[in-house]
Amino acid sequence: MPASLPLIELVEVRRAYGGTDGSPAVDVLRGISLSIHAGEFVAIMGASGSGKSTLMHILGCLDRPSAGTYRFAGQEIAAFSADALAWLRREAFGFVFQGYHLIRTLDALQNVEVPAVYAGEPVAQREARARALLTRLGLETRTDHRPGQLSGGQQQRVSIARALMNGGHIILADEPTGALDSQSGAEVMALLKELAASGHTVILITHDRDVAAQARRIIEIRDGRIIADNRQSEVLAKPLLEPAGFAARMNEGVARAASLWTDTREAVTSAWRTFGVNRFRTLLTLLGIVIGVASVIVMLAIGTGTQAKVAQKMALFGTNRMYVVPGSDEARGLGGTLSEQDVPLVREVPNVAAAMPFLRGQVTLRAGHVDAGATIWAVTPDAPRILNWQPVRGQFFTWSDERDLATVVLLGKKVRERLFGSADALGKYVLVNNVPFQVIGELAEKGAVTGDSDDDDVVMMPFSTGSRRVLGKTNLSWISVLLDDVSRSDQTVKALTDQLQAAHHVRDFQIYNAAAAIQAQEDTQRTMTLMLGLIAAISLLVGGIGVMNIMLMTVKERTREIGIRMATGARQRDIQRQFLTEAVMVSLVGGSAGVVVGLATGGALIGWDVPMIFSVRAIVGAFACALATGLVFGFMPARQAARLDPVVALGSD
Template identity: 55%
Template sequence: MNVVAPAAPLIELTDVRRRYGGGDQPEVEVLRGVSLSIHAGEFVAIVGASGSGKSTLMNLLGCLDRPTSGRYRFNGEDVAGFDADQLAWLRREAFGFVFQGYHLIAAESARENVEVPAIYAGLSRQDRAERATALLARLGLADKLENRPSQLSGGQQQRVSIARALMNGGRIILADEPTGALDTKSGTEVMALLNELADAGHTIVLITHDREVAAQARRVIEIRDGQIVADSGRREAGGQAQPAAVPSVHAAAGEGGVRRALWAELAEAARSAWRGMRMNRARTGLTLLGIVIGVASVIVMMGVGEGAKQRVVDQMGAMGTTIMYLGGAHVGSGGPPGEITDGDLEAIAALPEIGYVMPVIGDPTPVRQGNVERQVYVFAASEDMPAVHHWKVAQGRYYTEAEDRDLAALVVLGHKAHQQFFPDTPNPLGRILLIGNAPFEVVGVMAERGADSGAQNYDDMVFIPYQAGRARVYRVQTQPDYTVISAASVEQVQAAEKAMHALLLARHGREDFRIGNAAAKLQAEAQTRNTMTMMLGLIAAVSLVVGGIGVMNVMLMTVRERTREIGIRIATGARQRDILRQFLTEAVLVTLVGGLAGLAIGLAVGAVLIASGVPVIFSLTAMGGAFACSVATGLVFGYMPARRAAGLDPVVALASE
C-alpha cells in the first residue's frame, strides 16, 4: 500500500516573536512564540480581541514586517534570507491584501486602484486596464469603473479592494477585518466573495475579532496576548478546486524578476505626478514661480552679459601703443560664436609682425588669506604680462614659462592686493593665498600702477599662471576670455592687424572673430562686464536655492500627505526604487515645467530688450545650462523627500491618517 506524503506547508512559522521599542523606548512584545502552518488552498480565520497581536501576525505573514526572532518559511524558503526586492515580489505576486479601512488611493478611480499591483508587475497599460475592468465587472462594479473612492459605498470600496488583491492572481488573500467597517448586508456579500475565492483554490487568511465571521472559515485559529491558544485544524470544503500554485521566489528572481521598460515606469510616474500637480494648482504654481523667475533671469542676464562682453571685445583698445585684443564673434548668419584655439594662437605668434601673444582669463573670484576674504579680479595670463603691459615687479619675481607649463600654483600680488591681504607683512613672499578653492604661493608684488580712466584698478588684482588658472581656478573655461596681441613695433600695428585677420580668415573660413585695435583703454566696459558676471552668478545661485527650497518643501508636504498611499503601493508590490523613482519624477516634472516656462519668458523678455536697443546675444549654452540647472534642481532637492518616501515603514505608513 502506497502512502502519500502530506504536502509541505505554504506558510510555516516557528517560534516567531515580534517586539517593538527598545533603547530609550519601553520594549513591548506583541507576538510571543507563534508557531503556525498554513497549506495552499486553506481558508483560515485568525480570531482574537483587539490588541491580541492578530494584525501584527498578518503584517508578518504578508511580508510588511519582519519577526524579531523565530523563523518564517514561505513555500519552503526562509523569508529571513530574502532581500527587499524579493519581499516586494512576494507582496506583488503571491499576496493580495484586503484591509478594514479599504486603503484605496483617493485620487485614483476604482479601475486605477485595481491596476496598481499590475503596474509594479510590469503589465502593459492596455492589459491591466482590461483585467481590472473584468475583475470589477465580476464583482458587480462594471458601472463604477471611473468612480473615485469617495463616490463609492463602503461595500463597493471593499469589493474594489478585493479586485485589487486579485489583480496579480491573488494566490494568497490576507484580509484584515474585511467586514469590520461594513453593514450586515455588505459584510455578508464580502464573506460570500471570500468563500468563492477559497472554493476556486485561493489561500485565504482572514483576520477578525468577530467569532461569527470567523466561523465561516474552514479553520479557526484563536490568538490571545500574542500566543495561539486554539486551532481547529485543517478542514477541506467539498468540491474545492486545486489550490493555486505559488512559484519559488528564487526561481522568479532567476528568471529576471520584474521585466519592465523604464520608459513605461517613468510614464506612469509622470501621469501620477501630473495629476497631483493639477489637484494642487495653487501650491504647484507658487513652486513654479521661483523656478520660472530664476531661469528667465539667468537667460536674460546671460544674453545682456554676452552682449556687453561682445561690445568690450569690439571696443577694447590697447593698454599701450602696440596692443590689440582678439576674441571670438558671432557671424552674421547666426550660430555660436567662433572659438580662438591654441592652434590659432600658435599660428599668430609665428607671424613676423607679432611680438607677444598672451591669452587671458579673468573674473572676480573669492580670494582668502587667514580671516580676510575678498572678491578679487584674478588675472590668469602667461609670463609675458609684465613685458606686454610695461609693468615692473616691485618685490620678488614673476613666474616663468616653465612654471606656467608645469601648472605651478604661484601668484603675484597687485600693489593694493598686497596691502589688503598682508597689511602687516612688508614682505609677503612665500605666504599662501586661497584662490577659489586652490592654494597659491606668493612669489612677487607688482609696482603701483593705478586705474586708467576710472576703470578697473590693476593694483587690486592678483596674477596667476595661465595654465594653472585653467586647471585650478577657471576649470570650465575652454578658451581664453580674450587674447592680448602685441605688435613687434609701433610701426607694424596696422600690418600686424591685417596679417592676423588674413590668417584667421584662412583658418576659420569665415569671420567669426573680432580684433580690437584702439589706443584708449576701455576699462569701464570691462568693469561693466565683470559686474554683470557677478550679478549672473548671484542670480543663478539665488534661483537654484529658491527653486530648490520650494521643490523640497512641496515634495516633503506631498510625502506627508500621501504617506498612506505610499504604504498602499508598498503593500501591493512596489519596490523602494519604484517609490524613489516616482517621487523623483514628480520633483523633476515640476522643475521641467518651470524650466520650459522660464525659457519662454526669458526669450520674450530678451526680444523686448533687443527691440529697445539693448545689446542682447542669446546663448544656446546659457539657455541649455539654465534649463539643465532647473531639472538638476528637481533631482538634487527632490532626492531627500523621495528617499524619505522610499524608506517609509509600510506598517506605519498604512496606519497613518
C-alpha cells in the same frame, strides 16, 4: 487532506517593539507557531490588541519577526532580499484592509491596476483585466470614480479587485467588514467565500466571531499567543498556488524586471496625474523654477548685450590702437615734443601696422551767415584705417590732397547740422579761420563721447593743410598707432619706448595702450555679466529649495500611499523613481516655462531699447540647471520615501 508542504509556516515567531532608546520593549507576538496550506480559508480571531494585525503584517511580508522562523513554500523569509519580498507581496498576496487603503488621486480602475504596474504588465492588458475584475464585482459603472466618490462597500470591492489583479493567490483580509454596514459586509464575506471556493488561500483577520465562523478554520489569538486552532472542514479546494516549484518561479520573477523605458513611462504618467490633482501646489512649486530660469536667461542676455554694445562703441575708436603723446609721465618730468620725424621711427617697430601724425586744434567755421566753433583734426589718409572711421557720405581725402596742402574737409555730423541744418553739405564751402575749404564728405556718426570732447563735433582735414595753413605748427598732438596683433601690445610698448628714447636721448613721451585699456574694460564687463548670472542663479537655487520642501511635504502627506504601493509590490527603487520623477517633472515643466517667460521678457525689453543678446548656451545651461535642481533637491525626499517601513507607512494618518 492538506498537502505535506505548508504554503506558510511560522515557528516560534515573536515580534517586539521599542527597547532601542532606553524604553522597555513591548512584546506583541510571543511565540506563534502555525502552518497554513494552499487553498485554506482561515480566520484569525482575537480582541483588539491581541496581536492579530501584527501577525497579518508578518504573514504578508510587510513586517519581519523579531525572532523565530517564517517559511513561505519552504523558503526561509529571513533570507529574502527587499526586492524578493516586494515580488512576493506583488505576486502571491493580495491585501484587503479595513480602511480600504485606496490611493485617493487614482480612480477605481487605476487603483486596481497598481499591482500590475509594478509587475510590468502592458497597459492594454492590465486595463482590460482591471476592467473585467471591476465588472465581476459589480462596479463596471464606477471605473472612473475616485475613492471619495464611492461608498464604503464599493471601496472595499475595489480593494478586493486590486488584491486579485495579479492573481491574489493569498488574500489577506484585515477586518474587511469592520467599517461596512451589515448588507455591504455580507456582500464582502460572500465574495471572500467565493474566492476560497475557487482555490484562493484566504486569511481573514477579525474580532467578530460570527464573521470568523464563515471560515473553514478558526485560529484564536490572545496576548500574542495562539489559544485555539479549530478546523471545521478538511476539504480544500484545488489551490491556485502550489508550494512545489515556487522557489524557482520566485527567483525567475525577481530577476526579470520591466524595461527602463516602461518604468520611466509609468513614473512620468503617475507624476503627471499627481500634478493634475494638486494643481495649485504644483503651480506654486513651478513658480520658483520659472522665475529662476527666466532670471538667468534675461540677466545673462542683458549682460551679454551690454557687453556687446560697449564692445561696439569701443570698436568705433579702435580696439587695437596705441597713442604716443608728448611729455613724461613723471611728476617732475620733461615737457617733450613729437615731430613728423618721429612717425617713421614708430612705423619701424615690429607689430606696428601703421602710424599717423595727429594734430588737434580749435577753429572758427562759417557757412553763409552761420558761425560755429569746432575742433579740427589734421590727419593723413591713413585715418579711416587707423581710426576705424569711414565717411558716411562723400569721400576721404587722398595722398595727393596731402601733398598739395588741399583745402578740403570732412565734417562730423554735429558740425554739419549746426552749419547746414538738414541740407546736404557735399560740395559746399566753409570758411576755416577765414580760409575757404570745400566739404568733400561727412563722417559716420560715432554717438559717443571720449574725455571732454565729442567725436561727432569735429572737422577732419589733411595733416599738411592743418599744420601749415590753419594751425601754423608742426609739433604733434600725438601719434596714432595701429597694431597688427593686440595680444602683443605689451611687447610693442617696450619696443616703441626703446626706439623713441634712443632717438630723443631722453624719455619725454608717454605711450597710452588703448588696447590694454579696452581689454580691461571688456574683462570688467564680463565680470559684471557673470555677477548678474550668479545673482539670477541664486533665484534658481531658491526655486530648487522650494522643490525639495514641497517634495518633503508631499512625502509626509502621501506616506499612506507609499505604504499602499509597497503592499501591492512596489520595490524601494520604484518608490524612489516615482518621487524623483515628480521632482524632475516639476523642474522640467518649470524650466520649459522659464525659457518661454525669459524669451518673452527679453523680447519686451528689446522693445524698450534694452541691449539684449540671447545665448543658446545660456538658455540650454539654465534649462539643464533646472533639471539638475530637480535631481539634486528631489533625491533626498525620494530616498526618504523609498526607505519608509511599509507597516509604519500604512498606519500613518
